[in-house]
Amino acid sequence: MQINTVTTDGKAVLKLNGRFDFHSHRDFRTAYEHALDEAGVQAIVIDFQDVDYLDSSALGMLLLLREKAEAAGKSVALVSLQGMVKQVLEIANFGKLFSVTG
Numbered sequence: 001m002q003i004n005t006v007t008t009d010g011k012a013v014l015k016l017n018g019r020f021d022f023h024s025h026r027d028f029r030t031a032y033e034h035a036l037d038e039a040g041v042q043a044i045v046i047d048f049q050d051v052d053y054l055d056s057s058a059l060g061m062l063l064l065l066r067e068k069a070e071a072a073g074k075s076v077a078l079v080s081l082q083g084m085v086k087q088v089l090e091i092a093n094f095g096k097l098f099s100v101t102g
Helices: 024-036 056-071 084-093
Strands: 002-008 011-020 044-054 074-081
Touching: 002 024, 002 074, 011 024, 024 044, 024 056, 044 056, 044 084
Parallel strands: 011 044, 044 074
Antiparallel strands: 002 011
């Protein structure tokens, strides 16, 4: 998976591309930790537009991000959900834990 991060107006957008699975954990953690460490960032947006697969370890990584973001006083949003990725996150009730938009 590739991750491109763009930070503007207090928002860090992590644009994911490819399969979001266990093999992505190091890159994902590095990307969100940089966003959490930036003083001007108040919100982290995970853009799933180009993600075609995610597994249970990806769900765990998102939950860990949520926990760390809350501790840092920052919000997390999941955007551009579609297809199987959207179904998995809906079944897991992530809409109750995150701000989610299609």
